[in-house]
Amino acid sequence: MHKTQAEALEFLQVLKLELEEADETRGVVLCAPFTALGTMSKSLHGGLIRLGAQNIHWEDSGAYTGEIAGAMLTEIGVEYVVVGHSERRQYFGETDETANLRVIAAQRHGLTPILCVGETKSQRDAGETETVIINQVKRGLVDVDQRNLVIAYEPIWAIGTGDTCEASEANRVIGLIREQLTNKAVTIQYGGSVKPDNIDEIMAQPEIDGALVGGASLDPVGFARIVNYR
Numbered sequence: 707m708h709k710t711q712a713e714a715l716e717f718l719q720v721l722k723l724e725l726e727e728a729d730e731t732r733g734v735v736l737c738a739p740f741t742a743l744g745t746m747s748k749s750l751h752g753g754l755i756r757l758g759a760q761n762i763h764w765e766d767s768g769a770y771t772g773e774i775a776g777a778m779l780t781e782i783g784v785e786y787v788v789v790g791h792s793e794r795r796q797y798f799g800e801t802d803e804t805a806n807l808r809v810i811a812a813q814r815h816g817l818t819p820i821l822c823v824g825e826t827k828s829q830r831d832a833g834e835t836e837t838v839i840i841n842q843v844k845r846g847l848v849d850v851d852q853r854n855l856v857i858a859y860e861p862i863w864a865i866g867t868g869d870t871c872e873a874s875e876a877n878r879v880i881g882l883i884r885e886q887l888t889n890k891a892v893t894i895q896y897g898g899s900v901k902p903d904n905i906d907e908i909m910a911q912p913e914i915d916g917a918l919v920g921g922a923s924l925d926p927v928g929f930a931r932i933v934n935y936r
């Protein structure tokens with residue numbers, strides 16, 4: 707819940723300049739609030755930057771006050787959608803089952819879902835990380851086409867805390883997630899206190915295909931440094 711339309715446009719203008727020389731193979735998806743997406747879309751004409759939403763409802767339309775439908779997103783140029791973020795799970799009752807319905811709806815509308823999974827600190831301390839992650843992945847992907855899918859491993863204890871998961875440990879868990887998939891080529895990202903000063907080590911890990919960046923994405927200069935990891 708960051709950035710009004712005006713703030714998002716200002717951010718985008720700086721980011722576009724910062725990424726002018728960026729490697730063309732880098733992919734950037736800005737998952738902005740619903741209210742900013744339409745305006746941002748009008749200011750993007752191809753290039754590296756794509757747009758994502760932060761949620762989608764599983765029905766195509768109807769009496770679901772406060773929800774957003776797939777066609778409402780695709781109509782304004784959105785191509786990705788975050789599903790099952792830990793904050794949705796923690797504060798808004800998201801479960802593996804509802805996340806699964808949203809993933810399926812996203813794909814039905816031609817959107818690429820970014821399914822978030824991750825364990826809490828107490829689950830990690832209790833030695834339950836592997837079981838929790840495997841269950842979230844399996845339940846989230848029931849009847850899902852794995853050809854159009856991104857998964858983000860976000861250990862909850864590392865989100866917004868500055869407490870980054872060791873890159874090697876993130877790599878290990880992401881390898882475990884990949885073992886559960888039928889399509890081994892699915893993009894799997896790490897998220898949780900990713901910053902300009904740790905992105906290079908994170909992206910050097912063989913299993914990690916990208917990053918889901920929260921707080922550090924709000925500054926376009928720092929975010930561009932993350933995109934331009936070495």
Ligand SMILES: O=C[C@H](O)COP(=O)(O)O
Nearest residue numbers: 865866898899919920921
């Ligand atoms: O939504 C963003 C991710 O949960 C990561 O957030 P963070 O980079 O601020 O830790």
